Amino acid sequence: MNRRELLAVPMQSSGAMDVQSGVARRAGVLWCTRHRAAGVGGPIADTAVVVIHPSSNFMGHYALDALAECGVDAIGMTTRYIGNEAMLLLEHCVVDIGSVVRHLRNEGYRRVVLIGNSGGGGLVALYQNQAEHPTITAPPAGGPPDLTRADLPPADGLIMLMAHPGRNIVLTEKLDPSILDETDPFRRDPALDLFNPDNGPPYSPEFLARYRAAQVARSERITQWALAQLAELKERTHGRVDDLPFVVHGTMADPRNLDLSLDPSDRAATTQWGAPDVANLIPASIGHYTSLRSWLSQWSSSLSNGNGPERLQTVKAPVHVIYGTADPGCYPGHARMLYDAVPHDNKLLTPIPGAKHYLFDQPEHKRACCRLIADWSQSLA
Incomplete structure (x- = not known):
């Protein structure tokens, strides 16, 4: 049929x-x-x-x-x-x-x-x-x-x-907070690096509290930068251009992908795109390519609808x-x-x-x- x-x-x-x-x-x-x-x-x-x-x-x-x-x-x-x-x-x-x-x-x-x-x-x-x-x-x-x-x-x-x-919730949960420079995925704070074996897994409650707070803080830094860029863009182009593209590094760093004691289920310690440390950086995983307006609409933890x-x-x-x-x-x-x-x-x-x-x-x-x-x-x- x-x-x-x-x-x-x-x-x-x-x-x-x-x-x-x-x-x-x-x-x-x-x-x-x-x-x-x-x-x-x-x-x-x-x-x-x-x-x-x-x-x-x-x-x-x-x-x-x-x-x-x-x-x-x-x-x-x-x-x-x-x-x-x-x-x-x-x-x-x-x-x-x-x-x-x-x-x-x-x-x-x-x-x-x-x-x-x-x-x-x-x-x-x-x-x-x-x-x-x-x-x-x-x-x-x-x-x-x-x-x-x-x-x-x-x-x-x-x-x-x-x-x-x-999308704003899940990206914030997966955003790599150890990245210190938005243009360089390899400048990292080792104390917040999910893939630093000194931190786990398993991850301590103290580490997870700092980690989750740092994820929200990174999302908000990007949001504030995007708002400032939009304002500057409007001024520089006299309103003729209303958006710009940019790259977000490190978007697959949820502790639950490595520590199966967190939100326990039958899952394996992996992601839909393979090993977490690889998926964190490769172009295929979520949120790497975006624009100022798109970030605010779909990825921003504070402004997305x-x-x-x-x-x-x-x-x-x-x-x-x-x-x-x-x-x-x-x-x-x-x-x-x-x-x-x-x-x-x-x-x-x-x-x-x-x-x-x-x-x-x-x-x-x-x-x-x-x-x-x-x-x-x-x-x-």
């Missing part, structure tokens, strides 16, 4: 031209794949589930076909920032989700459920928060979009799947938090943060024993997870 089809969703205008791929910008289309429970050409299902990440290409997401086999229509969406994390503004991602939800509503789906996978968890929390109670009139650096004027239809439910609580637990505190929609007990990057503590933030009782917290972050080479876990998602989504009123 042919289940997969291409879905072209018209992009909402933000009132200004956002910088991304020239083709995507001019086309004004968000590309998604839809896996149909009844097959291409058949009727739509009652329920559509949308798998979401701010920048990853989820058109080929591992769960789509398995979800369709469970009786729901599964959509793997992309935002305007597909493959372009460095320019990403979370607020524009919210507008893009609104475009997809509106498109599906217009097609006749009775239920639309948002699945925030990995970095999508904080984003869908932000979306539902603004769909139900729009308050954000601009990103932290100013300019469009104004979410109080965007078309943001509320979803019928949220699923946090192997999700962390938000993407703090998932904070956003969930006012959400009325049902929420299901699903986590893998062998996930090396999203921990039981993350799942509990999201679950505890939901203010009502229409919520679930479900572990999948032995499941890793992407369920790679775990077909039984994938089937069980997709059945869980489909059954819960179809049960919503």
